[in-house]
Amino acid sequence: MSALDISVQRRPDPATDDRLAQILAKPGFGVSFTDHMLTVDWTPDAGWHDARITAYGPITLDPATAVLHYAQEIFEGMKAYRHADGSVWTFRPEANGARMARSSRRLALPELPADDFVATVDALVQVDERWVPDAEGEKSLYLRPFMFASEAFLGVRPAKHVTYMVIASPAGSYFAGGLKPVSLLVAEHHTRAAIGGMGAAKTGGNYASSLAPQQEAIDKGFDQVVFLDAIERKYVEELGGMNLYFVHDDGTIVTPELTGTILEGVTRASIMELAKSLGHKVEERRFSLDEWRHGVGSGRITEVFACGTAAVVTPVGRLAWQDQEVDSSVAGDAGPVTKQVRQALVDIQYGRAEDTFGWMHRVL
Numbered sequence: 001m002s003a004l005d006i007s008v009q010r011r012p013d014p015a016t017d018d019r020l021a022q023i024l025a026k027p028g029f030g031v032s033f034t035d036h037m038l039t040v041d042w043t044p045d046a047g048w049h050d051a052r053i054t055a056y057g058p059i060t061l062d063p064a065t066a067v068l069h070y071a072q073e074i075f076e077g078m079k080a081y082r083h084a085d086g087s088v089w090t091f092r093p094e095a096n097g098a099r100m101a102r103s104s105r106r107l108a109l110p111e112l113p114a115d116d117f118v119a120t121v122d123a124l125v126q127v128d129e130r131w132v133p134d135a136e137g138e139k140s141l142y143l144r145p146f147m148f149a150s151e152a153f154l155g156v157r158p159a160k161h162v163t164y165m166v167i168a169s170p171a172g173s174y175f176a177g178g179l180k181p182v183s184l185l186v187a188e189h190h191t192r193a194a195i196g197g198m199g200a201a202k203t204g205g206n207y208a209s210s211l212a213p214q215q216e217a218i219d220k221g222f223d224q225v226v227f228l229d230a231i232e233r234k235y236v237e238e239l240g241g242m243n244l245y246f247v248h249d250d251g252t253i254v255t256p257e258l259t260g261t262i263l264e265g266v267t268r269a270s271i272m273e274l275a276k277s278l279g280h281k282v283e284e285r286r287f288s289l290d291e292w293r294h295g296v297g298s299g300r301i302t303e304v305f306a307c308g309t310a311a312v313v314t315p316v317g318r319l320a321w322q323d324q325e326v327d328s329s330v331a332g333d334a335g336p337v338t339k340q341v342r343q344a345l346v347d348i349q350y351g352r353a354e355d356t357f358g359w360m361h362r363v364l
């Protein structure tokens, strides 16, 4: 049970029904935010305190606020789903809470107990319930818990004032027009994370460092960049914000093993369990770029897909490195295993299939 006492001050001017209907009809991703936000403060003496839900709006920060200078910040990403009977659920929220605690240890931020994490997310979803879209079109309410150094000082040490917040944003399906394979360019001059670095923490700094290589990929006509290990520049790690899976012709699915440089995706872990239950053999091991390109060339690798909360499961098509390229899409579409895994996962999330794993958490 959470020990946090969350006060709720509802705004007097929530979105009108008309405006809300307009937003939920075509939510996009990360562009509209709900009526409220949740904030909790932390100091060494008082611990976590003053948990409150208030009107969504700008926050005021002193120009010397530590996060603006030294990036002591972490975040999470998850979704609330509405089922056909109107009930609202989140997916494995305790896994996100546990990951946020791991991230906080790496970034020297205070740990928010997992119970409090789940309670804060539930509380905001309950207050902004009308912002949870109907399941039709795979819509959801995207939830963004985050924590940052809010103490105003210039100096390199962990902040003594930290702020945790949750905001929420209605989200449409990434794939309004069907599952379109993404094209990937291997990052040749950049890495994402090194052993002992922050690669396994969900922190904004990892995203900041991915922007330049990501832009390079876009300028060359690709959707996303693939990062290789920082030592040998040989093994495949992940995309800027999604983990990778390689489907083999004997049904085996391989995903790069966690070596401290890959973000431990909740979707990644769930797909491993799900794929096993669907009869696939799942292997976590090092997986080289050579194995990828030769495997696609020889037909040993039949499908490649990426996964993460935002896009769920995304088929991978073209892969390019230096001036060579292979295409692992199945006739420009997602392959059968990609589709099977994706469908099984979203069916659980939207309550269309029985949740035999105990993953779903009821909010309303």
Ligand SMILES: *Cc1c(COP(=O)(O)O)cnc(C)c1O
Binding pocket: 077, 202, 206, 238, 239, 240, 241, 242, 243, 263, 264, 265, 266, 267, 268, 307, 308, 309, 310
């Ligand atoms: C969040 C994230 C993922 C995906 O994690 P999920 O828990 O599945 O959403 C993958 N890679 C990176 C770098 C991430 O930040």
